[in-house]
Amino acid sequence: MSESALDRTARALDLVPYLLEHQGISIPELAAVFGTSEKQINDDLILIHMCGLPGYTPLELIEMYYEDGYVTVSDPQSLKKPRNMNRAEMTSLLVSLDLLKSTRSDAISEEIEALKLKLKGALAIENPFVVVNNSKGSQLIEGIESAIAHGKALKITYLSGSKDESTERLILPLELYQENEFAYVSAWCQSSEADRTFRLDRVVNLEVVENGAITKKLTNESLKDELASIELNVSKSARTFIEDNRGVIADVVDGGDFRVRLHPIDADWLSRTILGYGSEIEVVEPRELSDDIKARAKAIRALYPKS
Structure with missing residues (x-):
């Protein structure tokens, strides 16, 4: 479905102040941020380049550079601040x-x-919006977030979605996320010896267990233990890795690219995640993680016929 002129105008008004805060951003990354195509972003930049204050001489027009695939703004005219929300x-x-x-x-x-x-x-409203407080859900989320941050295993009592029964599971939580009206935790399940996803409203009870309670977290024979010291170099175009995995991130230093340190985390999950980002994430340490990712990449490449 084609977008309206109003939608495009709103995006153009948002683009200039965003570019002022992200000078030198690439067009592919800009397209990803605004949820549109690179062609549409190029068209928007051409449009913005021809806009300005009355008079419309080069002195009144918005001045920007984007021909090399990276966008900078040198004169935003009156569009320095983000527009107000409606x-x-x-x-x-x-x-x-x-x-x-x-x-x-x-x-x-x-x-x-x-x-x-x-x-x-x-x-300027008087009546606040009210959402029923779910104190049990709040305690579960806090417990899971703490376990993710400290690399702790959890024992949960879980209600089956298809059977009228509950089971005890030993899990290593990896990620919390919301989908539609439900919250989920993605985890390695020791009981199933596989990755599993659990819906939080079906978790009856949760308790932290001692380190070492999960004896087998990996299907990959080259990495038997949880990685303790992890440092990555994450490019700007892969910033979603940081945004999506804050629960396992210990520290982030912004120096052109992002230098990211992680809490101890499941090696198999991390290898698969980094592979999904291709060359946008580089493993600084440990060496065994880098070697494992290279081996996986070679194995995947070998599945395709040589051209």
Whole structure:
């Protein structure tokens, strides 16, 4: 479905202040950020380049450079600040923040409340949005996040979605995420000896177990143990790796590319994840992780006929 002129105008108004904060960003990365094609971004940049203040001489036009595939803005004219959100956008954010706060009871809930107050002030509304508080869900999320951050295993009691029964599972949680109205945890399941996904509203009980309780986390014979010291070089175009895996990230240093240190984490999962990013993520250490990824890449390449 083709987009409206209003949608394109809104994106153009958002592009200039975003570019001011991300000078030198590549066109493919810019297209990914704004959820459109590279061709559309190029068309938008051409359009913006011809816009400016009344007079429309070179002195009043927005000045930018993008011919080499990287975009910089030297004169944004009057578009230095992001546009204000409309009422629908602010309402959507308020409802989302209310839902997020209902699952949290830790320090981040104070930051969420501060954001809500700012949005309510901008909306000038009296009645707050209400989401039923789920204290049990909040405790589960906190426990799982803590386990991910510290590389701890968990014992959970899990209700089957297809059978009227519950089972005890020993898991190593890797990632928390939300899909539609449900929250999920992706984990290595010792009981099944495989990767599994568990829906949080079916977790009846959760407790942390001692290190070493999970004796086999990997199907790959070359990496038997959890990696303890992990350092990666993540390119700007792969920043989604950082955003999607904050639970396992110990430190991030922005120096052109991102230098990322991870908490101890399942090696098999990490190898598969890095492979998905291709050359955008480089393993600095440990050497065995780098060797494992190279071996996997060669094995995958060998599956394809030589041209």
